[in-house]
Amino acid sequence: MKTTIVIPTYNEKENLPPLLEGIFGLGQENLHVLIVDDSSPDGTGDLAESLKEKYGEKLQVFHRPEKNGLGRAYVAGFAIAMKEGADIIGQMDADFSHPIDRIPAMIEAASQGKLAIGSRYVKGGSTDERWPLWRKALSRFGSLYSRTILGLRLNDCTGGFKFWPKEILSKIPMDRIRSGGYVFQVEMNYMSCLLGYETCEIPIYFAERTAGTSKMSFKIQIEAAIQVWLLPQRYKDLREKK
Ligand SMILES: Nc1nc2c(ncn2[C@@H]2O[C@H](COP(=O)(O)OP(=O)(O)O)[C@@H](O)[C@H]2O)c(=O)[nH]1
Numbered sequence: 001m002k003t004t005i006v007i008p009t010y011n012e013k014e015n016l017p018p019l020l021e022g023i024f025g026l027g028q029e030n031l032h033v034l035i036v037d038d039s040s041p042d043g044t045g046d047l048a049e050s051l052k053e054k055y056g057e058k059l060q061v062f063h064r065p066e067k068n069g070l071g072r073a074y075v076a077g078f079a080i081a082m083k084e085g086a087d088i089i090g091q092m093d094a095d096f097s098h099p100i101d102r103i104p105a106m107i108e109a110a111s112q113g114k115l116a117i118g119s120r121y122v123k124g125g126s127t128d129e130r131w132p133l134w135r136k137a138l139s140r141f142g143s144l145y146s147r148t149i150l151g152l153r154l155n156d157c158t159g160g161f162k163f164w165p166k167e168i169l170s171k172i173p174m175d176r177i178r179s180g181g182y183v184f185q186v187e188m189n190y191m192s193c194l195l196g197y198e199t200c201e202i203p204i205y206f207a208e209r210t211a212g213t214s215k216m217s218f219k220i221q222i223e224a225a226i227q228v229w230l231l232p233q234r235y236k237d238l239r240e241k242k
């Protein structure tokens, strides 16, 4: 079974080489990585190209002309991964917040036909002690907010470490996604739940990045807060079918 992990990058040049080292060092069979870089000014895209020499066809790079949001980077990456025959499509951040050593467990869960979500808020999961209190509160609140408004039966609604069986991902109408930024994670979970797919939350420790900077912004947070309210109306047809 072919697994492709889609990794969006924007200014991640320090993280990319050790990240790929870690992922391919797992020795997991038939594991591929697709980097989606938004023309990072720090040269992450060129660096990714040069790493192809080391990893060969296991590493692919897709370049987008400008920074255009995490959600849109994923939509583009998912389409490529599926077109190239991936059976399982993973998604993870480039900054080591998502634990590489949980990848085999995530693939295992997805191979059973479930959406595997790396979860900070189930037993055994946690977030970095170094995370500032406001960031912890925001993350926790964001999850509860989405869960309550959308009726999601998930403990971690906003996390970005997920593995999709292609059977689920191919049924999600991604052309309807309007979220440009991080709220994309919630929108995808919502659609998957409306379509009746099962999820499996796998506990993770979410580490704070040690290199590079976060791209989270006030604008992204506002988009998320508003979009969550709009989703039920936007997917009324799917809700009614349920
Ligand atoms: N291609 C692309 N990647 C992005 C964009 N915004 C964030 N990322 C990447 O998405 C991942 C998560 O972003 P990060 O800044 O760590 O967000 P945080 O963990 O919520 O602070 C990282 O790999 C970023 O490089 C974007 O607009 N385009």
Ligand SMILES: [Mg+2]
Residues within 6 Å of the ligand: 093, 095, 097, 209, 214
């Ligand atoms: Mg991060």
